[in-house]
Amino acid sequence: MSAHPTVTAVITTYDRTEFLGDAVRSVLMQSIRTTEVIVVDDASPTDPAPVLTEFEDRVRLIRLDANSGANAARNAGVRAASGEWVAFLDDDDIWRPDKTEEQFAAMSDGDEAALCGLEQIDGKSPQICPVARVTEAHLRGGNPFCGMSGLIARRDVLLQEPLDETLPNGQDWDIYIRLARRRPLAYAAAPLFARRYGSHSGITLSAQSESVEALEKRTRVIEKHRDWLGETHYRRRLASYLLKYIGKRKNPVRFVLHAMRRAGASATVRHLARKALRRPEFTWPQGHNPL
Known part of the structure; x- marks a missing residue:
């Protein structure tokens, strides 16, 4: 890992402009400067550009021509990124200011990716796992770690292992398995991003x-x-x-x-x-x- 790693934040969004500004601000407040911020809009019916005007040229907006799913949006962001590392953020989640700094601190030379703990914006107990490295063995029972807002990985690795755009769910577990089969992932055992539980409740009700x-x-x-x-x-x-x-x-x-x-x-x-x-x-x- 270089002494001054370059990081691209890829924020995927779909018609949640009420949360998007908070997500962007959390990236711009990182203790380690984020090299660039790319917002990838998955063909929302509402144009997110007006929400981003306050950030001026600090944020780059990419709008997909057709609604293609979160993984297609993430892959588009990876392809457009210029940083050595890509860190993902969902539009309704928020990074803690030391998120990327703590993840880099958890890594060793040669590491290709890292995950972290999380907390709920509504104040529920943090979700932190008792590991320092995420191995294949940990993942055979599922994904107890975090969603995509907790993943940071080398851009060249993500180009070799693109996110699977055919999966309707379990996209995070899938990419963590594929990354862990290459090399165990580092894990920062702290709640480094906040998940907005309420915005996911509709998905849960639909699944039921x-x-x-x-x-x-x-x-x-x-x-x-x-x-x-x-x-x-x-x-x-x-x-x-x-x-x-x-x-x-x-x-x-x-x-x-x-x-x-x-x-x-x-x-x-x-x-x-x-x-x-x-x-x-x-x-x-x-x-x-x-x-």
Whole structure:
């Protein structure tokens, strides 16, 4: 890592102009100067340009011609970036002023990426994991770490490993797996960005009302990594996805029977038992390199 790394912040946005200004300001307030800020608008019906006028030439706006999804917007930002490093930020999240500084401090020579802890803007408990490095073993049980607003990675690596634009969900887990298979990711165990929980509640409510057929589309990321996961972890992750929000489903029996057919009885019963006993879905593997 160079003594003075250059960083491009890529902020993806879609029709949330009420939050976008706060996101940009959090980048411009970084203790390590961000080389450039690129806002990539995923063809919003509302032009975000008026919100960005206060930042003048400190922010570059790219508008996609058609709505293509968050990963397409992120890839466009990576291609346009000039920094050695690219750090992502969703338009409704906010970086803490020392976010990039703390992530660089957590890295060793040769590292290609880093993640960090997070907190909720509404004041809920921070989400911090007890690791110094994120390995493949940590990710086989899912992604307990953070969303894309916590990722910083070398631009050349992101060009080699572009974000998967075909996935409807699980994009963060997918890229973390692919990065960890190259080299473990550094982890800054502090809440370095704030997530606006309320703006995600609509997504959660929508997911709760999904049909079995619609839910199947969300398992694409698990199918993609089936060989890497191994059959046991594959079936457990599949059961977890298919039984998500099972307590709030209108026809839970149908979802349970579908999970048994797809993931097997053992993985399905295991997941239901853990939920009944209120045990956490994610457990740290032995020898997980705690702090």
